[in-house]
Amino acid sequence: MINEKEIRNFMKNVEDLLEVVEEPSILSTLSDRQMRIRDYAGATYETLSWVLGYIDTYDFKTEYVRLDELESILE
Numbered sequence: 001m002i003n004e005k006e007i008r009n010f011m012k013n014v015e016d017l018l019e020v021v022e023e024p025s026i027l028s029t030l031s032d033r034q035m036r037i038r039d040y041a042g043a044t045y046e047t048l049s050w051v052l053g054y055i056d057t058y059d060f061k062t063e064y065v066r067l068d069e070l071e072s073i074l075e
Contacts, residue, residue: 004055007048014045 021027021038030038054060 004052007052011045011048011052014041018042018045 018038018041021030
């Protein structure tokens with residue numbers, strides 16, 4: 001399982017890549033396929049940002065604890 005640090009490192013790499021690709025001189029050279037890949041990378045980044053934000057919420061922590069307790073009961 002990937003931990004939070006690995007996710008944050010991946011996100012930093014994607015952020016750096018997207019920053020470079022957004023340069024007008026580079027952006028104008030991208031094919032349609034490369035633009036779709038850029039869009040997917042951006043969507044992945046946004047999704048991971050949301051997930052990491054949700055992990056820090058009270059709702060997630062209480063649900064996670066309940067699932068963990070249920071799992072230990074079932075064992």
